[in-house]
Amino acid sequence: MAPRRAYDIIILANRCKECGLCIHVCPKKILVTGNKQNQKGYRVTTVTKPSDCIGCRLCEFSCPDFVIRIEPSSDGVPKGLIVWGENEVEVIKD
Amino acid sequence: MTVQVPKLEYRHRVDDLLRTERLPHVWCPGCGIGITLQAFLRAVKALEAKGVIDRKQLVFVTGIGCTGRASGYVRLDGAHTPHGRPIAYAYGVKLANPKLVPVVFSGDGDLAGIGGNHLLHAARRNFDMLVIMVNNFNYALTGGQLAPTTPHGAYSTTTPKGNPERPMDVARLVAALGANYVARWSIHYPVHIEESVKRALPRRGFRFIEVVSICPEIFGRHIGFRSPVDFYERLRKVAKVRKPKALEEIKYDWEDEITLGVFVDKDEPGYMESICQVYNYDWCKELPERRWSKQ
Ligand SMILES: Cc1ncc(C[n+]2csc(CCOP(=O)(O)OP(=O)(O)O)c2C)c(N)n1
Ligand code: SF4
Ligand code: SF4
Numbered sequence: 444m445a446p447r448r449a450y451d452i453i454i455l456a457n458r459c460k461e462c463g464l465c466i467h468v469c470p471k472k473i474l475v476t477g478n479k480q481n482q483k484g485y486r487v488t489t490v491t492k493p494s495d496c497i498g499c500r501l502c503e504f505s506c507p508d509f510v511i512r513i514e515p516s517s518d519g520v521p522k523g524l525i526v527w528g529e530n531e532v533e534v535i536k537d
Numbered sequence: 538m539t540v541q542v543p544k545l546e547y548r549h550r551v552d553d554l555l556r557t558e559r560l561p562h563v564w565c566p567g568c569g570i571g572i573t574l575q576a577f578l579r580a581v582k583a584l585e586a587k588g589v590i591d592r593k594q595l596v597f598v599t600g601i602g603c604t605g606r607a608s609g610y611v612r613l614d615g616a617h618t619p620h621g622r623p624i625a626y627a628y629g630v631k632l633a634n635p636k637l638v639p640v641v642f643s644g645d646g647d648l649a650g651i652g653g654n655h656l657l658h659a660a661r662r663n664f665d666m667l668v669i670m671v672n673n674f675n676y677a678l679t680g681g682q683l684a685p686t687t688p689h690g691a692y693s694t695t696t697p698k699g700n701p702e703r704p705m706d707v708a709r710l711v712a713a714l715g716a717n718y719v720a721r722w723s724i725h726y727p728v729h730i731e732e733s734v735k736r737a738l739p740r741r742g743f744r745f746i747e748v749v750s751i752c753p754e755i756f757g758r759h760i761g762f763r764s765p766v767d768f769y770e771r772l773r774k775v776a777k778v779r780k781p782k783a784l785e786e787i788k789y790d791w792e793d794e795i796t797l798g799v800f801v802d803k804d805e806p807g808y809m810e811s812i813c814q815v816y817n818y819d820w821c822k823e824l825p826e827r828r829w830s831k832q
Binding site for chain 2: 453455457458460461462463464467483485503504505506507508509510511512524526532
């Protein structure tokens with residue numbers, strides 16, 4: 444079997460409204476409501492186990508707020524990248 | 538762990554088609570309008586990448602309502618028009634400059650309620666435009682009044698004892714009037730919505746895509762599905778993809794089945810070419826629809 448591809452799960456934190464649809468649709472159940480609030484006071488979705496991501500993009504397509512983007516990982520390491528500001532990116536690895 | 542990343546720009550895949558400075562948008566948490574809009578924008582990008590359309594050709598026209606607010610977020614030429622009148626405006630766009638491609642994006646109340654007569658006659662004329670209707674079962678922006686699409690028996694602000702009326706199956710109606718392309722999806726099928734737009738946008742005649750959506754904030758509150766996930770799952774139960782053999786088999790029933798799928802997919806001459814058969818205007822040679830037609 445070919446090795447599983449690694450994905451970056453990019454989350455644009457200040458657009459999130461905590462609706463929970465991404466968490467609900469993810470077949471691998473690796474998205475959860477985070478503890479940290481964004482500028483509007485919503486608890487932004489975060490990633491628990493980026494290496495489990497299969498790149499299906501269901502979370503990206505089901506997000507009503509243009510928050511999530513899935514990309515093949517830039518450095519081969521599966522990651523969650525929570526973008527809190529232009530110069531503030533939280534990196535989540537397994 | 539928080540790290541400082543020097544000037545790293547993370548963008549959403551469709552950010553170049555959005556007025557990102559206006560985000561987050563006004564729609565409530567879990568509202569399906571954003572899912573539909575993203576699918577449309579992905580399709581535009583895909584068609585542009587293939588050289589089929591140019592975003593400068595598109596005119597994005599919306600009516601009034603929550604859905605109507607979309608024109609304020611989309612980085613395309615467009616207009617936010619009076620209630621029920623985006624189709625009338627799209628006629629004007631096409632007739633004034635036949636090289637343009639009007640796209641109407643609006644709500645069920647706007648298109649099938651107050652603007653219902655425009656919808657009927659645009660479909661009957663097979664007028665060259667794409668219409669995307671976000672059906673959230675009610676007049677959401679004004680607080681959840683009864684719409685023509687509200688299910689029988691459902692509670693709304695104006696039907697506190699349940700809706701005594703029968704709802705209108707808008708996709709089936711438009712199909713019966715002879716539109717070139719008619720499809721209905723729900724927000725559970727974002728890739729299907731995108732594929733439908735990819736097929737219907739570069740095409741002549743009247744094209745209609747209905748997207749059955751969720752409105753957890755207003756309609757959800759009335760019918761007891763206040764949580765986006767609960768409403769999403771309740772709708773999934775009845776949203777069934779099927780290939781009906783006849784229009785009569787298409788269902789729009791909140792208790793049984795809301796039929797999804799492509800109901801009409803044909804390539805008959807649209808209104809603009811019909812005009813050209815009678816009057817040979819100079820612009821007739823330059824109609825983008827001519828290039829797209831399969832004949
Ligand atoms: C001529 C006119 N009549 C009534 C209104 C009030 N009004 C604003 S939005 C709306 C309903 C919109 O419903 P719909 O098209 O379903 O859009 P939604 O908000 O559900 O997305 C109404 C009745 C108006 N703005 N103009
Ligand atoms: S791409 Fe698929 S598997 Fe990966 S986080 Fe999104 S929904 Fe989950
Ligand atoms: S009221 Fe309903 S349709 Fe309008 S933005 Fe809120 S959830 Fe969406």
